[in-house]
Amino acid sequence: MALDTKKTLSDPIAMEVFTNRLLAVADEIGTSMIRASFSSNIKERKDCSVALFSADGRLIAQASHIPLHLGSLMGSVGAVLDAYSTDRMVEGDVFICNDPYAAGGTHTPDISVVTPVFVDGQVRYFTANIGHHSDVGGTVPGSIHGGATSIFEEGLRLPVMKLCRAGELDEDLLRMISLNSRSSEERWLDIKVQASANERGARLLHEMADSLGADKVDELVEDLFTYTANRLRNRILEMQDGTATFHSKIESDGLGPVEVPIQANVTVKGDRLIVDFEGTGPQARGGLNVVASALNASVYYVVKTLLDPYLLPNSGMFEGIEISAPKGSLLNPIAPAATGARSITCNKVVRALIGAFSQLLPQEKAQAAGQDIVPVMVFAGKRRGRDEGYVYLESIGGGAGARYAGNGMDGVHVHVTNSSNLPIEPLEIEYDLVVDEYALVDDSSGAGQYRGGMGIARQISAPNGGVIFTARSDGHKEGAPGVAGGTSGRPAHLIKNAGTDAEQELDPMVANLTLDKGETIRLETPGGGGYGDPAKRAEAALAHDLRDGRISTARAEALYGPAKVAQAKALY
C-alpha cells in the first residue's frame, strides 16, 4: 500500500477525548464483569475480555486482561454476523457461542456472549465478552487435556445461538449448558453475568451516542481506526524490508514425544506486514492445535510488544496485518482436531515470531526466548477436612528472556498469558495438599551480557494420599535459546518424589497419576535465555547473582570463565 492512501484525522482533539471515554466504557464493562462473576477463573485470574464493535463487525475497543484474547472476539462477532444478518436481529437479542470451528472461538472453555446494540431501531454496535469457564464437560475436569484426540473430548460445542430472544432469557438453553459442566451453578451464574455486562455496555454506548450523536461517534471511530492504522504503519515503515524466518517447536503433540515444528515467516514491504506460517508441521494428534482466532491473537501480541506496546487494540491495528497458515497444519487444523491446550503452542508461536521479527528490527528490540509455555498442574482430591472433591488447576510462571535492555524477569508468566497464582496459604486452607517449596530455580538462567529470568520450582505433596495429578507442559528437552551470543536457559523438569530414593522424572503430559500418602510432585519451569556475549556481563551484576545464590560458582565458572568469577567475587 502506498503512502498516499494514508488518511488524515478529521478532529484529533475530539478523537483523544473520545478515546478516553471509550476506554472508560470498556474498562467499566470489564470491571463490572470481573466483579460480578462467581468463578475464580474470571474473578481472580481475570481470564476474560470485553469489547465494543461497530455494526459491521469491526473492533472499536477492547479491555483485555490476557493477550491470548487480543482480537479473539472478532471471530465470535464475525460468526454471529455470518449466522444472522443484522436485519434478523431484534432489540433484546443476545448471542452465545464457543466453537473454534463453527463460531470463531479458540477453545471450548472460552464462551463468548455477543449483544447487538440498537440506536433508533437499527443495529449500530455490538458489545461482546469472552470468559474462560472452568469446566464445559468433556473427558477430564477442566475440559482441557493434551491427550484429547478430537474436540468431542473437550466438552460442549456451541454454535451461534440466541441466549436471549427479544429480552427473554432462554432458560432451557442455559440449563442445558450448565448441566454439561462439572460445576453447573458457576456456569449458570457466570453466563448470566456475561449477558448483563453486555447490557451495561449497551447502556453506556447509548449514553455516548445520545451525548455526541451517533453520526459523530461513527466519525470519531473512523478517526480512531485511521490513527491506529497510521501509527502501526509508521512502526512497520521503520522495519527493514524483506522476509525473515525463524523456527520453534512443540516437543510433544499431546499424545507422545512427537515434535511438531513451527515456522514463522515475516515479510515487510514498505508499510505492509505479512505473516505466514508456511513450513509449520501437521496438526497435532492431541489438544495442542491453534485455530485462527488464537493464532491471530499471538501475532497481534508480538506486534504490540515489539513495535508499540501502547497501540490500542482495534480494527485499525488488526487490518494492517495479513496472517495465514497452511491448511491442516498445527496452526490451521481441520475439524475435529482438539484445541484445548493451545496456549502452550501459542507461546511457542510467539517465540518463532520474535525470532523472525527481530531480524527486521534494530538490535535494541532483541529478546531471547523465555519459558515460552503455559505449564499447568492439575490436582484432584478431597477438600481439606471434608468429603467433597476439588479440582485445582494452576499455571506456573518461569523465566522471561533476557533483552538488549536488561535481564529477563524471574518467575513470571510470559507472552500470551499473565494469570496470578493461588498463594500457598489459601491453597492449603482449601485443599488437602501441602506446598513444600515455591521458589526460584537456582542455576536456571541462560548466561549472557544480560541473563535470562529464573524458572520456578513448585513442589506439592499429598499428606493423606488419594490425589490424582495431571500435567501439561513443554520445554523439558531443550532450554530456551539465548540470542546474540547468550546461552540457553535450563529446561523444565517434572519429578515425582524429588530428593527421595523413589525419585522419578515424569512425562510432561502425564495424566491421571495417583499420589499416595506423602508422595510429592515437583515442577521446575524453564529459565529464560541470555542476551549477548557472557564475556560482556558486568562483574558487579555477576557478583550480585553469586552472592544471592542465583547462580553457583561452578556454573558461573563454566559459563563466564573462572577469571571473571574471581573478579566478581573480589567485589564483595
Added chain:
Amino acid sequence: MYRIGFDVGGTFTDFTAINTTDGAATHFKTSSTPHDPSEAIETGLRHFVEERGISPDQFEFVGHGTTVATNMVIERRGVPTGLITTQGARDVLEIGRQTRPHLYDYDITKPEPLVERYMSIEVPERMNADGDVLVPLDEDAVRRAAEEIRDAGMQAVAICFLHAYRDGRHERRAAEIVREVMPEAYVSISSDVLPEFREFERFSTTVINAYVGPRMDRYLERFLQRLQSIGFASAPRTIHSNGGLMSVDTVRAFPVRTCLSGPAAGVVGAAKVAGASGYPNIVTYDVGGTSTDVSLVLEGRPAFTTSRLVADYPVRCPMLDINVIGAGGGSIAALDDAGALKVGPRSAGAFPGPVAYGKGGTEPTTTDANLVLGRLDADTLLSGRMTVDKEAARKAIATQIAAPLGLSVEDAALGILRIAVANMGRAIRAVSTEKGHRLSDFALFAYGGAGPLHAAAVAVETGMKSVLVPAQPGTMCARGILLSDVGFDFVRTGVSTASAEAWPQITAAFAEMYKDGDAWLDGEGIAPEAREMQYVVDARYDGQNHEVQVVLDAIDTTYDAFLKGFRAAHRQEYGYDIADRAVEIVNLRLSVKGASGADPDTTHTPENADPVMGKRQVYFDGGWFETTLYDRAKLPVDQVINGPAILQEMSSTTIVEPGQTVRVDATGTMIIEV
C-alpha cells in the same frame, strides 16, 4: 486553646491552626526540608507561636501527616533489612503473584525486593492452616540466621512464617532470639503487622514495615525533641492511611500504616467540609504539579480498600481508596507521529517545568495552556514570586501544536485542556461508575493548588452537576488532620464454614479482639464515652476466592442477622445472591475509633469590601470573554455570580465557565453549578 495540624509535602509543609475560643482558622506554610522533614515543622511552629505570642501550652491538639515512610520506599532509602522465613518460602517476595507488571511493555519490570535474596534466610519450622505444628521451630537455625543477618550489617529484620496469621508463636519466639543476637535491630513479625492470610501481601507489608522502621523511629525522635524544645506539652498524633489518628508509639510499631498519611487526611477533611455544606456524596479531586488524586465519598463515608501498591510493592492494611494518576499542571502536551495530541503522562515536573517558567522547559504543559488562555496570569501565579514568560508559552503551543494541526493558538491550548480534563475524567470514572455509582448523584470536591482550575470542566466532562471548592484549597490535608478521629484496625484470619452452631466462636473471637481494641484506646488516652467499635466479617460463598465485607450491628449480632447482612452485601457488591449456598467466614475485623476530631468551621465571615479585583480577557469554548476577577475572601455569602468568572485566593485560582454560576455558602465553601 489552639489545635494545630500540619502536613509534610514534597515542596511545602502546610499548617492549619484553629483558635478553639473563637473558631478562627489560620493557614500558613513553610518550605519542606527533605533532609529532615521535622525541621520545616519546627520552623513553622516557632514562627506561629512567636509571631502571635501564644504560649506553647495553649495547644491542646497537635496532629501531623507525613509521607516520610512512603518516600523512603519510593527512594529506597530504608535500612538494610533481612528476612527470616519458613523453609521453602524464601522466594515469596521475588515471585510475588508470578505476574509481570505490564502485559506488553517489557521495559516495565517487577521491582527488586527490599530484602536482597541472600538476606532471605529459611529456617525449619512449619504450621498448617489450622495452626498445628508440622515442623517445630529450629531455634538454632534462627540463631544462625540472625548472626548471618547481623554480620552482613542489616539493621532491621522481618520474620515471616507461613500460616503465622493463625498462630504467631513461632514468629514471637524467633523474634526473641533475633533480639538476643541483634539487640539494636528493628524487628517486625508478620503476625503483628498483618495477621491476615495470603503470604505475599503479608510478607511484603511486614518487610516494608521493618525497612522503614528505624529511620521512621529516628524521624519521630527528632520530631518529638523539636516539639519539646518549643515547649509543646500535648502528645502529637499522626494520621494513618485509613484516615484515623494514632500516637507516636503506634507509628513506631507500624510505620507502614502511614503510607497514605497526607492524602488520607485530605479526603477525611473533604468529607467533613462537604457534609457541612449539605453534600454527603462527593468525588474528591486533588491536583498537584505532577499527579491527581481522586476518591469517592458516599453518604459522608470515604471509600476504603484493603490493599494498594507503594512504589510497586503491595501494602495491605485498611486504607482510603485513593486513585492516583500522572496528570497535573506539569503534564506535557505533544503530537505523536500519527497525528494525535497526547497530554501526559510525561510531566515537566518542577524542573524543567512549564515553558513559561523559563527554567529550561521547551515542551508546552497544561500550565502553559492555562496561561495562554488567560485562565492563569503572571501576576497571581505563585503570588508573583516567579517571572512568567507568557509569550514563550504561546510560541511553544503555536509551533508545536497549533501549526501542525492547523488550529489557532487558542484552540490548540483549549484542546490541550480538553484532553487533560478527559484524562482526569477517566480516573474519576474508575473510582465511581466502574464501581456502580452514578456520577450525577455526586459533587466534585476540588482542592490542591490546581484542582479548582479545571474542576468545572471536569464536572461537565463526567456529568456531575456541582463543584465544591473549600476555603484555602491548598491546605486541605492539614485541615483534614484537625477533623479526624483517633482510629485503628485489627484483623484475624480464620477460614471456616458459617453455621448457627459455630457462630458463638465468632462472637467469642470478637470479644477477644474487643479487649485488644479497648487496650489500644486506653493507650491512646481516649475516654470511654468517646469510643466506638465496628465489627466487620469478611465472608464469601463456598468455592469463591473473593470476600465481601459484612458490617455487624453489634458484637452480639445473631447468626441469622449476619447471614442476611452477607446476602445484602453480596447483592450490593455483585448484583445477586444465592439463597442456599454455604457461606465461608474468612477474616474478622475490628475497627476502633475514639472521637477527637473537631467539627469543621461552619461560620464564614466575608471581609467587608468590594470583591471585584478587575477584569481580563479569558478564552473559553466559543472565544474570548471579558471575565471578572474576584477576591474570594470578600465574596458575600450566597451572592450568586454568573460565569465566566475567576476567583482568586492565596493558594489557588478557581475558574467558572460561561453559563455556570458560583456562590460562597455560609460555611465558606464555594459552590459552582455547572
